[in-house]
Structures are given as structure tokens and as C-alpha cells.
Amino acid sequence: MITAIRGMKDILPPETRRWQAVEQTAREVFALYGYQEIRLPLLERTELFARSIGQETDIVAKEMYTFLDRRGESVTLRPEATAQVVRAVLENRLLHGAGVKKYYTLGPMFRYERPQKGRYRQFHQINCEALGSDAPELDAEVILLLLELLQRLGLGQVRLLLNSLGCPACQQEFRARLALYLRQQTGWCHDCQRRRDTNPLRVLDCKSQHCRELLAGAPVMLDFLCPACKQHYSRVKALLAAQTLEEAPRLVRGLDYYTRTTFEVVATSLGAQDAVAGGGRYNGLVKELGGPDLPGLGFAIGQERLMELLPNKETKSSPLVFLVALGTQPRERAFRLLQQLRQAGLASDMDFEERSLKAQMSLAHRRGAALVVIMGERELETDEVILRDMTTSRQQTIPTDCLLPRLAEQLAGCQSNSFGNTAIIGGVTG
Numbered sequence: 564m565i566t567a568i569r570g571m572k573d574i575l576p577p578e579t580r581r582w583q584a585v586e587q588t589a590r591e592v593f594a595l596y597g598y599q600e601i602r603l604p605l606l607e608r609t610e611l612f613a614r615s616i617g618q619e620t621d622i623v624a625k626e627m628y629t630f631l632d633r634r635g636e637s638v639t640l641r642p643e644a645t646a647q648v649v650r651a652v653l654e655n656r657l658l659h660g661a662g663v664k665k666y667y668t669l670g671p672m673f674r675y676e677r678p679q680k681g682r683y684r685q686f687h688q689i690n691c692e693a694l695g696s697d698a699p700e701l702d703a704e705v706i707l708l709l710l711e712l713l714q715r716l717g718l719g720q721v722r723l724l725l726n727s728l729g730c731p732a733c734q735q736e737f738r739a740r741l742a743l744y745l746r747q748q749t750g751w752c753h754d755c756q757r758r759r760d761t762n763p764l765r766v767l768d769c770k771s772q773h774c775r776e777l778l779a780g781a782p783v784m785l786d787f788l789c790p791a792c793k794q795h796y797s798r799v800k801a802l803l804a805a806q807t808l809e810e811a812p813r814l815v816r817g818l819d820y821y822t823r824t825t826f827e828v829v830a831t832s833l834g835a836q837d838a839v840a841g842g843g844r845y846n847g848l849v850k851e852l853g854g855p856d857l858p859g860l861g862f863a864i865g866q867e868r869l870m871e872l873l874p875n876k877e878t879k880s881s882p883l884v885f886l887v888a889l890g891t892q893p894r895e896r897a898f899r900l901l902q903q904l905r906q907a908g909l910a911s912d913m914d915f916e917e918r919s920l921k922a923q924m925s926l927a928h929r930r931g932a933a934l935v936v937i938m939g940e941r942e943l944e945t946d947e948v949i950l951r952d953m954t955t956s957r958q959q960t961i962p963t964d965c966l967l968p969r970l971a972e973q974l975a976g977c978q979s980n981s982f983g984n985t986a987i988i989g990g991v992t993g
């Protein structure tokens with residue numbers, strides 16, 4: 564038997580229905596805020612990520628799904644979306660014209676991490692990117708959009724962590740002071756000893772418990788903000804005043820291109836502390852990728868994590884009509900009827916295995932049919948069908964011509980009812 568690749572996961576029904584519901588809500592909220600969907604390839608030139616995310620990051624150094632294609636070009640399965648969105652925006656000249664450019668994208672990302680519980684090599688993100696303005700209102704809008712989406716999804720209690728990473732000008736002094744601190748302390752992990760010389764900011768993001776403890780006394784970026792960055796940060800906080808936010812002076816993101824506003828949303832339901840989304844400004848990125856000096860910001864929601872945290876409520880499906888037919892001719896008739904019902908917008912199905920009446924009825928029951936339409940040789944002769952309401956078990960014989968309006972009528976009743984009702988239409992007799 565051929566199995567899936569290690570670290571890759573199938574998403575199966577009925578779980579897929581929950582995913583669809585989440586994605587549907589995301590699309591609705593993005594539309595409310597003026598964001599349009601952008602769909603991008605999964606494969607890009609390796610150079611795109613190496614240049615944007617940063618050579619020193621864990622992602623580029625250890626976690627990328629990189630390989631040579633048949634012509635020897637190095638290509639990479641996207642580890643994140645921002646660099647890609649910027650690449651597409653520049654390549655397709657989407658920056659032309661007035662106004663902030665607002666995009667969202669949903670889909671899989673890839674990182675070659677050691678597979679562990681809840682972490683997959685192919686995972687999914689909901690991404691939001693806004694390009695073209697440095698206004699604090701845009702920072703606030705992106706954060707409010709994220710919070711509204713999570714609230715509509717029913718995530719429950721969350722914490723909003725906020726920080727500013729400043730601009731290259733104010734980062735310069737901070738970097739020097741941080742580097743000094745990193746040299747003064749001993750006991751950094753192997754990676755951090757390297758980062759200390761190449762990119763000291765990366766040390767702030769180290770996951771080693773010991774490094775984290777050592778960092779407790781390190782200088783924080785907020786103390787080094789230049790006047791412009793300081794003002795930007797306080798405007799963002801003022802615009803978010805209605806939200807409960809927590810300043811998190813040690814919050815950094817695992818990628819090199821972040822500037823100014825940086826944020827993370829942590830779900831606190833069930834007593835756990837799970838980061839479900841993170842984002843921030845990346846004002847230098849567009850220029851770094853060969854475009855104009857254009858500011859931008861965005862966020863990514865980790866969809867697997869999100870799905871685990873959301874309440875497991877039943878999603879509604881349309882009530883089903885199941886057709887039960889016995890004998891070759893009644894089956895043909897049922898099959899034609901099936902297509903008519905579907906064309907009329909009624910979810911319907913039938914047995915495809917020529918089972919007995921009893922077996923077809925039990926299949927209808929297992930499928931959760933709300934109504935069953937039954938037809939056999941006798942009904943074929945009289946041009947009638949038997950309609951059975953699976954909830955009340957009431958059964959009546961009606962002319963085939965009356966079936967469609969009758970189904971529509973009965974289903975209107977079921978719809979308000981609840982999830983999982985299926986109408987079964989079939990021909991029982993014989």
C-alpha cells in the first residue's frame with residue numbers, strides 16, 4: 564500500500580465541511596474590509612524566499628522544501644505567503660493606481676520540519692496583505708479585521724499582543740546594544756552563538772528555554788524607538804483603544820523583514836496559550852524585492868491550529884432526498900428523476916449497488932436522508948411514487964408530476980429543522 568509522505572496529512576470529510584465553513588467566513592470578512600482574493604502558485608524560485616525571509620532565519624536555513632527541477636533550477640515550495648504576494652503584485656503591476664492594495668490568500672504552505680504532534684510539513688494559512696500605506700489606521704484595520712474574523716468563527720477569549728520593531732534607523736542602535744548584551748552573557752545555544760554575530764535580532768526569537776531566560780535582562784526595542792516610530796506606535800495603540808491589548812516588548816517575528824507594528828493573537832480558551840495568528844509591518848520588503856519603497860503589512864492565521872481550537876459545532880448541510888428504486892426500469896426512471904431533482908437544486912442521491920429494498924432504506928437512513936422517494940414496477944405502471952418522511956415515518960403515494968413541488972414544500976419544513984436531514988426518494992415496491 565502506498566501511504567502519504569511523512570508529515571503530510573489528509574483532510575477528510577466531515578472535517579472538510581468545517582474547513583469550508585471557516586474559509587467561507589474568512590471570505591465574507593475580507594470582503595467587508597475591501598480585501599480581494601489573490602491565488603498564487605505553490606512553487607517559486609528559491610531566491611525569492613532566501614532574499615525576503617532572510618538567510619539567517621530558521622525557515623531558510625533549515626526548513627525549506629527546496630529542490631532542483633529537471634533543468635537544475637533551485638525551486639522551493641512556498642513556506643509563507645507574504646514574499647509571494649509582493650512578488651506577484653510587482654510582477655503584475657498591481658501597485659499602479661490610487662489606494663491601498665488589499666489582498667488575501669488561503670492555501671497550503673510547506674516547511675520541512677521534524678514532524679510532531681499538530682505540526683505538519685504541509686500546513687494551511689489564511690493570509691492578509693495590505694500594501695501602499697504607512698498610516699497607523701491601516702495597522703489598526705488589519706488587526707481589527709483579524710479579531711473580527713476570529714470572533715465570528717467563535718474562537719472565544721483571545722489576547723492581542725502588540726509591539727513595535729521600529730525602523731532600520733532606530734533598529735541600528737538597538738542592534739548594537741543587543742549585540743553587546745549577547746556578548747556579555749554566556750551560555751547561549753549553538754544557533755544563538757552564530758546569530759549573535761550574523762543577525763542578533765534572531766536571538767530574540769530563539770525557542771530554547773535557556774536562551775529565553777538569558778534574554779530576560781536584554782534591552783527591548785521600545786526603548787530605542789525614534790520619534791517617528793514612537794508616534795506611529797502610540798497612534799496604533801490609540802486606534803485600538805477599544806480592544807484589550809497587551810504590550811509585549813519582547814515580541815518579534817521569525818522573519819527578517821518586519822518593521823514597526825508587530826502583533827500576535829493568542830487563544831486562551833481551555834486555559835491553554837496558543838498563538839493562532841501573527842503579523843506586522845514589512846516596510847522594507849517591497850524595495851528589497853526590487854520594487855518601489857512601499858510600506859505594507861499583513862498577518863497569517865495558522866489554520867490547523869485554528870481548527871483545533873474552534874468549537875466543534877455541527878455545520879449545516881442541505882437536507883437530502885434519497886431515491887429508492889427496485890428493478891431495472893424503475894432504477895432508470897429514478898436515475899432520470901435524480902438529475903431533475905439536482906437541477907431543481909435539491910440535494911439528492913440513490914443507491915448504486917442494486918441493493919434490496921431493505922438495504923436501500925437503511926442506506927438512506929445512514930445518509931441522514933430527510934425524505935425518501937420509493938418506486939418499483941407497480942409505481943412505474945401507475946406513474947406514481949411513494950414519498951416517505953424519515954422523521955415522522957409517514958408515507959404517501961403521490962403522482963410523479965406532483966413530486967417536485969411536494970418535495971420542495973416538505974424540505975422547506977425540514978430546513979428549519981436541523982442538520983443532516985436527508986430526503987430519500989426511491990421506488991419501493993415490487
Ligand SMILES: [Zn+2]
Binds near residue numbers: 732734790
Ligand atoms: Zn524608527
Ligand SMILES: [Zn+2]
Binds near residue numbers: 751752770771774
Ligand atoms: Zn538560542
